[in-house]
Amino acid sequence: MALLKEEDRQYLENLFRENLKDKVKIILFSEKAAGSKLVVPGRIECPYCQQTREILEELTGLSDLLELEVHDFLTDEIIAKKYNVDKIPAILFEKNNNVLGVRYFGIPSGYEFSSLIEDLIDISRGETQLSPTTKSFLKTVDKPVHIQVFVTPTCPYCPRAVRLAHQFAMENPLITADMIEAIEFPHLAEKYEVTGVPKTIINEKVEIEGAVPENVFLEYFKSALKD
Amino acid sequence: MDFISIAKPMDKIEEEQEVIILGGGPAGLTAGIYAGRNLWKTLIIEKAIIGGNAALTEKIDNYPGFPEGITGEELVKRMEIQAKKFGSKILEADVLNFRIDGIWKIIETSNGIYRAPTLIIATGTRPRKLEVPGEEEFTGKGVSYCAVCDGAFFTGKRVAVVGGGDSAVEEAIYLTKFAEEVILIHRRDTLKAEKITQQKAFSNPKIKFLWSHIVKAIEGDKKVERLILQDLKTNEIKQLPIDGVFIYVGLIPNTEIFKDILNLDKDGFIITDEKMHTSVPGIYAAGDVRGKILRQIVTAVADGAIAGMEASKFLEDIKYNKEV
Numbered sequence: 001m002a003l004l005k006e007e008d009r010q011y012l013e014n015l016f017r018e019n020l021k022d023k024v025k026i027i028l029f030s031e032k033a034a035g036s037k038l039v040v041p042g043r044i045e046c047p048y049c050q051q052t053r054e055i056l057e058e059l060t061g062l063s064d065l066l067e068l069e070v071h072d073f074l075t076d077e078i079i080a081k082k083y084n085v086d087k088i089p090a091i092l093f094e095k096n097n098n099v100l101g102v103r104y105f106g107i108p109s110g111y112e113f114s115s116l117i118e119d120l121i122d123i124s125r126g127e128t129q130l131s132p133t134t135k136s137f138l139k140t141v142d143k144p145v146h147i148q149v150f151v152t153p154t155c156p157y158c159p160r161a162v163r164l165a166h167q168f169a170m171e172n173p174l175i176t177a178d179m180i181e182a183i184e185f186p187h188l189a190e191k192y193e194v195t196g197v198p199k200t201i202i203n204e205k206v207e208i209e210g211a212v213p214e215n216v217f218l219e220y221f222k223s224a225l226k227d
Numbered sequence: 228m229d230f231i232s233i234a235k236p237m238d239k240i241e242e243e244q245e246v247i248i249l250g251g252g253p254a255g256l257t258a259g260i261y262a263g264r265n266l267w268k269t270l271i272i273e274k275a276i277i278g279g280n281a282a283l284t285e286k287i288d289n290y291p292g293f294p295e296g297i298t299g300e301e302l303v304k305r306m307e308i309q310a311k312k313f314g315s316k317i318l319e320a321d322v323l324n325f326r327i328d329g330i331w332k333i334i335e336t337s338n339g340i341y342r343a344p345t346l347i348i349a350t351g352t353r354p355r356k357l358e359v360p361g362e363e364e365f366t367g368k369g370v371s372y373c374a375v376c377d378g379a380f381f382t383g384k385r386v387a388v389v390g391g392g393d394s395a396v397e398e399a400i401y402l403t404k405f406a407e408e409v410i411l412i413h414r415r416d417t418l419k420a421e422k423i424t425q426q427k428a429f430s431n432p433k434i435k436f437l438w439s440h441i442v443k444a445i446e447g448d449k450k451v452e453r454l455i456l457q458d459l460k461t462n463e464i465k466q467l468p469i470d471g472v473f474i475y476v477g478l479i480p481n482t483e484i485f486k487d488i489l490n491l492d493k494d495g496f497i498i499t500d501e502k503m504h505t506s507v508p509g510i511y512a513a514g515d516v517r518g519k520i521l522r523q524i525v526t527a528v529a530d531g532a533i534a535g536m537e538a539s540k541f542l543e544d545i546k547y548n549k550e551v
Contacts, residue, residue, distance in 0.1 A: 011308075111300075129319075131337065155376035156276040156283060156300075160319075183379050195380040195450060195471065196367035209367030211275060213321045214337055 003051070004058050012117065016063040020124040025067045025094040028056055029085045032072045048107040048184055052089040055109070059116075065124060069094075084176075087185060091116075093123050101169035106181025110153025115162045115179065128167040134218050138171040145224065147177040150189060150199045160211040161198035168221065244270045244343040246538050247334055250481075251317060252279025253524045254514025254531040255349035256306040261535025262347075263313030267542060270341060271310065271317045272334065278303025279351050280515070281524050285375055285401050289421070290524055302524070322350075325484045330545065332510060344545060345538040348485065348497060348505070348512045349531060352478035352522075357389065361445030362474075369451025369471045374398040377471075378405045384470035387412055387454060389442055395475035396420035396428050402473065403433040410467070412437045414459065437467075445472060480516045492518045503534040509541050 004012070030049040053070060060066040071079055073088045083092055083099060091104040100123065108116040122128050128135070147165040151158035165177035182189040182197060192201055200208040200217075202224035208217070246262040248255045251273030262269040276282050284299035293302075311317065320338035327333070332346040354372040356362055362370055371377040378401065386406045388399040391413035397420070399411045411428070416438040418425050428434050437456070443464065444455040454467045480495045490498045490506040496519075497512035499505055505512050513530035515522045 129338065152376060152379055154379075155373065156278070157373070157376065160275055189380070193368065193449065195369055196371050196373075196377045199367055213274075 002058060003055050009058075009062065012059070013062045015117070015121075016065070019121045020063055020065045022095060022124050022126065023065050023067065024120055024124050025069055026056055026060060026120075027083075027092040027094055027099070028053060028068065028070045029073045029076075029080055029083075029088050029090040029092075030070055031074065031088060046088050048109075048181075049089045051109070052091070052107045055107070055113075056091070066120065087188075093119070095123055095126075098173070101173060101176035102166045103176065104179045106179070106184040107153070108179070111156055111159050112151060112153055112162065112179060112181070115159040115166070118159075118163055119166050122167065122170060128170050130167050130171065131214060134168075134214060135171055137218065137222075138168060138175070141172050141174055141225070143174060143225070145175045145221070146203055147175065147221075148180055148192070148201045149178065150180050150182045150192065150194045150197050150201075152182055152197050155197045157211040158198040161200055161208075164211075164214060164217050165200065241331075241333060241340045241342045244268050244341055245542055246270070246345050246347065246535075247272065247332065247341055247343040248315075248347040248349060249322060249334070250279060250349035250351055250514070250516070251277045251307070252349060252351050252514060252527065253281050253303065253306060254351075254516075254527040254534070255279070255347070256303070256310045256315075257528040257531030258347045258349060258511075258513055258535040258538070259310035259315035259317075259531075260306070260313055261532050262538055263310060263315045265535075265539040266314070267539060269315040270343070271315050272320055272322060272336060272341070273317060274319070274321045277307050277317065277319075281527075283373060283375055284397070287524065288423075306528075322484065325488070327488065327507070330509070344509055345541050346510045347503075347531075347534045347538055348482075348489075348510065348516060349514045349527075349534075350481035351515045352480050354474065355477040355479050357442055357445075357474055357476060359442055359444050361447070361451075365445055365447060365451045368449065369447065369469075370445060371471065371473050372475075374401050374473050377473075378402050381406045381471045383407050385410070385468070386471040386473060387467065387469050388473045388475065389413075390475035390477075391415055391418045391420065392475065392477070393420045393424060396424050398473055398475055399434055400424070400427055400431060403431055406433065406471075408435065409433055410435045410437055410469070412440050412442060412454075412456065414439065414441050440465075442472075478515065478522070482516060494518075501533075502537050503530055504537065509538075511537055 030053050060068040093100045149161050149165045162179045169175045169177035182194050206224040245267040246269040248258050248271045251271050259271045281299045282303045286296045288296040320336035324335035330344045331342040333342045382405045385408045387410045389412045399409050402409050439459040440456045443457050446453050456465045482495050497517050499512045503511040511534035513534040514527035
């Protein structure tokens with residue numbers, strides 16, 4: 001059964017037709033045996049891999065400008081390493097042969113589905129909704145920055161934090177921004193002491209509780225750059 | 228928040244609208260439907276969540292027309308589609324500043340400046356804080372104001388809910404999906420929530436009640452570990468070991484930027500007449516942000532409809548020339 005309802009399919013088809021500009025390739029790291037009950041030695045438990053793949057297949061079927069490439073996390077280990085993918089399901093984006101720093105770990109369901117749609121449009125159009133002040137600052141960033149945004153699919157505030165972080169990553173290839181679905185990766189939720197979402201960690205040292213406006217986020221981001 | 232620097236996009240030109248609606252909850256979206264159906268160029272500005280607080284409610288059982296109940300998410304999504312269908316545009320942005328220049332109501336946002344002869348304020352409310360030691364420090368570390376967001380982190384744990392109104396009792400019931408035990412702490416000895424909700428809570432074996440108690444402090448090392456409570460009947464101070472605390476003790480209206488311009492009541496809600504008119508012609512208030520007796524989705528949409536129609540009348544009265 002399709003995950004997308006017919007009315008949503010139509011809505012998205014229109015939205016993509018009107019808003020997508022350039023081709024975007026979605027790269028999914030999953031597992032081949034996802035969904036099967038078969039016990040495979042070395043296989044990682046990935047309860048949401050199958051569903052993530054299905055939703056991406058349906059989504060990329062809605063526009064000729066969208067393409068899906070699926071890798072098996074275990075057998076395509078070298079590619080996973082190359083892109084620094086250390087957990088699954090993982091979603092990355094490629095445009096003009098460049099893999100961007102915009103990433104999803106865990107299923108982009110619930111409220112995060114809208115983040116994925118908005119990201120696709122921004123990536124395809126090659127422009128973000130950030131203010132000129134933010135954009136010009138981000139151009140000056142000259143060292144790697146890693147942003148991790150912890151979310152739950154039922155959190156209405158979370159897409160705002162995810163989208164902000166992802167747009168930061170779109171503005172500069174040195175910035176990597178990960179959405180992390182906290183319930184799927186409990187060891188990370190525990191490591192970063194996440195008991196409320198959204199929670200954002202920048203370069204392992206700056207923590208932001210809740211969704212903050214762009215200008216406030218930019219200040220946190222700047223403070224993470226200081227040595 | 229420790230620091231806030233307000234960006235002032237001074238060099239941008241104001242974009243002209245006919246109706247500007249602040250807030251994309253049920254009141255704002257309904258105002259958008261009514262203004263849009265009268266063919267006015269309508270912009271809805273929302274800072275965080277389309278659907279507002281209603282989107283945070285897991286299930287809504289008292290909105291007429293949905294006898295089986297409907298999730299908050301689904302209901303507001305339908306309102307959003309309906310508002311867009313009739314031509315309202317939705318902008319996600321923070322409102323930074325507001326001023327009046329003659330007929331124009333000018334809204335400075337984080338994403339452009341907009342002006343229109345009519346403004347509908349449907350900015351709603353935010354959760355009231357307990358204002359006790361530890362609350363700020365442990366926000367996101369066991370203190371939460373959003374059960375649907377954070378409930379799953381307390382699977383198999385023991386949580387407290389503070390409050391006695393509809394939100395507190397409904398969220399206490401919701402949290403029993405995850406938590407082993409939910410302790411509802413209320414300052415009075417009866418609940419204010421709807422009777423049917425109370426019944427559900429009383430019959431839920433996971434919910435315990437602590438009547439006539441108030442929270443004096445939230446304590447812990449790195450995260451919430453216990454509450455310091457006061458029994459109002461005996462004045463005794465007690466400790467309650469707990470993993471998390473969800474706070475539902477009332478609402479604060481989002482009216483700060485209007486306080487020098489509009490008449491507000493003593494709690495900060497906007498005073499309107501039954502036509503949703505505020506103290507300034509062309510400015511209307513609708514939904515929870517307005518001083519009123521019942522804050523429900525069904526009353527919010529009613530306010531929104533009236534405000535949308537009154538804004539339409541205002542635009543016609545001033546013979547505002549529409550650019551078609």
